[in-house]
Amino acid sequence: MDSFKEIWAIDFEFTALSGAVPQVRCLVALELRSGRKIRLWCDETLQFIEPPYSISSDALFVAYYASAEFGCHLSLRWTLPVHVLDLFAEFRVMTNGLPVPCGSGLLGALAYFGLSSIDTAEKESMRDLALRGGDYSVEEREALLDYCETDVEALARLLPVMLPKIDMPRALLRGNYMKAAAIMEFNGMPIDLKMLVRLREHWTEIQDTLIAEIDRDYGVYEGRTFKVGRFAQWLVNHNIEWIHLPSGALDMKDDTFREMARIHPEISPLRELRASLSQMQLAELSVGEDGRNRCILSAFRARTGRNQPSNSKFIFGSSVWLRGLLKPAEGFGIAYIDWSQQEFGVAAALSNDPLMKDAYQSGDPYLAFAKQAGAVPADATKKSHKAEREQFKACVLAVQYGMGADSLALRINQPVIRARELLHLHRETYRVFWAWSDSVVDYAMLRCKLWTTFGWEVHTGMDPNPRFLRNFLMQGNGSEMLRLACCMVADAGIKICAPVHDAILIEAPLDELDRIIEQTKAIMAKASSIVLDGFVLSSDAEIVRYPDRYSDERGVKMWETVTSILDRLDDNLSSGSPTAHPTVHPQTTTCTTDIAPVQSYYLVGESL
DSSP states (O other): OTTOSEEEEEEEEEEOBTTSOOEEEEEEEEETTTOOEEEEEHHHHTTOSSOSSOOSTTEEEEESSHHHHHHHHHHTTOOOOSOEEEHHHHHHHHHTTSOOTTOSSHHHHHHHTTOOOOOHHHHHHHHHHHHHOSOOOHHHHHHHHHHHHHHHHHHHHHHHHHGGGOOHHHHHHHHHHHHHHHHHHHHOEEBOHHHHHHHHHTHHHHHHHHHHHHGGGTOOEETTEEOHHHHHHHHHHTTOOOOBOTTSSBOOOHHHHHHHHHHOGGGHHHHHHHHHHHSOHHHHSOBOTTSEEOOOOOTTOSTTSOOOOOTTTSTTTSOGGGGGGBOOOTTEEEEEEEETTHHHHHHHHHHTOHHHHHHHHTSOHHHHHHHHTTSSOTTOOTTTTHHHHHHHHHHHHHHHHTOOHHHHHHHHTSOHHHHHHHHHHHHHHTHHHHHHHHHHHHHHHHHSEEEOTTOOEEEOOSSOOHHHHHHHHHHHHHHHHHHHHHHHHHHTTOEEEEEETTEEEEEEEHHHHHHHHHHHHHHHHHHHHHHTTTOOOOEEEEEEETTOOOOOGGGHHHHHHHHHHHHHHHHHHHTTOOOSSOOOOOOOOOOOTTSOOSOBSSOSSSOO
């Protein structure tokens, strides 16, 4: 801390309609060494072309969930600070895996360290006032500024208590990611707004027609009700073994349907139908009037350090068929760039297993595993030994997910004895990896915590899960890699739209797209090398050029079915034929300061 001449605690009050960028209400900044204080109402902030506080390399920007503040910076077209300390990220590091009685928000952190804070009811009242919009009286402006100042004063009290436990170099790296997260939240992803409006207008009719058309192959619906008994009979008729609950009933969770659809693709349309009917995804998908899907990414929310955006608001969290709404604007393209078999590569590098490294670097680790295990000849190819490769691929994924033999047997549609044989071959082939993996679990049980390359920690807690601990370093370091790559891509001036587990979505003009894709892939390779001590992971790009739209093969049939229904409904309307159901109107996304927002993706001031 001594290297910083100024330390600024910052808080904005703001609101953002669904899918829109933040609208600033007010700002309070406090320099912690001199006591200098800045209080600005929204119209006063517009007088500044740069922040009224130092953002240079000799200053430190302190906030709680800093991407919210940076969203305001971007809305005001202010430069982002060089150095950031986000006390939310540091509180998550300190308490990850431990009980947090009052949550991980600012009030929760204050309570955790025994520090005073304003009353929760008062905080909610002030948030409602900021959300209200419109004209504010002098008294209301002062009340919001005073409320904003209480959060800044809370930061001033919280910082010295947390500081002894903060690993500053790594903390600054996490703070830097919050800048990249804010940029991605601000950019958003291009959505075919006309198609979304059409879908929303006819969603009721579409749902009913979907049931009629898709259920024709299954016969499991009665009206809008899914009949489990009929589904059980369909499974018997098609000789499909399903996962059961301890009670003996069929496991009907969506995660189970998703997994079974991977094993039996013929189930995929039914799974997409159930998901589409059970979730108000079209109404909740967070899209602004400019056609950009924006929502809070919820950085550092997962125990592994990964983002946890809302599934209903984030296009990549919704049903896969809805990803067809992703469509670049005229003259632009998007690219979904992901590391190839990231978890396998991370496991190979961390364990330093030579055979696993060789398998990854072969370009096809699944076929290489089969060859190393002696299950296929050395000259085997993906085409000549497709069935064997698929089984060994399923085995690799089962190990990564912590699956047992029973679950693997279901995935590969083989007897349990075959699944046990595959898992045994994995242990025998990659002995170095398994010795390392066993030692990771032992260490976690003895020391009660694990951490990644850049210090993202998890505590085992009172009821440790060995399966989670065994997988944590792969997931956690994969998360570190993604965060670092996002920072580097954003710093390179590339328009980065979203992080998606082990992938990055970028956008660029068509005449620059190929070059920018190669630049991004080079950055991702460098990020992997930094995290994995020189071991480089390769990446693949899925490219969409205007006028094409994004397509996920798992949702193609559903998208084609839905759009076919939609075209017929539009034809009926244009011909004057009555529709069977009332229309569902699209949500309002008008973003003006004199209209009270119906839905916000940030809570005012802090997003927690």
